[in-house]
Amino acid sequence: MNKIIDEKAKIGNEVKFGYNVIIEENVSIGNNCNIGNNVIVYANTIIGNNVRIDDNTILGKRPLTSPRSIFKIQKEYRPAIIGDNNQIGANVIIYVQCKIGNFNLIADLSTIRENVEIADYNIVGRGVAIENFTKIGSRNKFETNSYITAYSEIEDYCFIAPGVITSNDNFMGRDKERFNHFKGITMKSGARLGANATVLPGKIIESDGTAAAGSTITRDLKSGEIWVGTPAKKFCDVPETQLMKNNLD
DSSP states (O other), rough: OOOOOOOOOOOOTOOOOOOSHHHHHHTTEEEEEEEEOOEEEOOOOEOOOSOOEOOOOOEEEEEOOOTOOOOOOOOOOOEEEETTOOOEOOEEEETTEEEOSSEEOOOOOEEEEOOOEHHHHHHHEOOOOOOOEEOSSOOOOOOOOEOOOTTTOOOSSSSTTTEEEEEEOOOOOOOOGGGGGGOOOOOOOOOOETTTEEOTTOOETTTEEEEEETOOEEEBBTEEEOOOOOOOEEEOOOOOSSSSGGGGG
C-alpha cells in the first residue's frame, strides 16, 4: 500500500488508509477513521474520531491569490479542524482555517474555503461552494450546486435548494469603494431559498422567510412570508405546517 505519513503525524487507533495517501507533518487523526485513496491532508490539520474521507479529497489546502484578489496570502494559517463523526465525500477541498463541527455530511465535489465555520448536523450537497468568512449553524441543508458567497451567515434549520446563488458585491467588481461594502447574505433560523433563487448582497432572510424558486431577493425578506418573482414580493404567509417550530428534528 503506497502512502506517505510524516513521522510527526499523530494517528489514532483503527485508522484505515487507501492507496497513495499523503499525511503531512503534525497532522492529527483520531480513532476509527477511514481515509480513501489519493487523499492529501496538509500539515497541522486536525481530524476527530470516526471520520470518513473519500477518494481524491484534500484537507487543509492553502489558498491561491492574485494581485487583484481582496484576500491576501498570510504568512501563517491556523489549521483546518474537522470534528467527530463527519462524512466527507470524494474530490472535496476544505481549506486551512476552516472549523467543521460534528456529524456533518459534506458531499462529493464540494469546496469549503478558508475561514469558514460550520457547526453540527449539516448536509452540504454535491458541488456546493461555501466561500470565505462564512459562518454556518446547525441542521442546515445545502443542496446540489448551491453557492454561498463570502461574508455570509446562515443560522440553524435553513434550507438552500439546488442552484441557489448569493452575492456580496453591489459594485460588480468596479470602483474601489466596493472594498468598504462587501457583505454576504444573512439567513435567520428556518429561512428557506427555493431552486435557482438569487439573493443580492447584504440581504437578510428573516426567520421562516421563504423565497420561491427563481425569485430574486432585492430587499430584506420578512419573517414567515413567502416571496415570489423578480424582484420578489410577498405572495402569502408560510403555512403553519411548514414553520420551523413544527418541523424540528
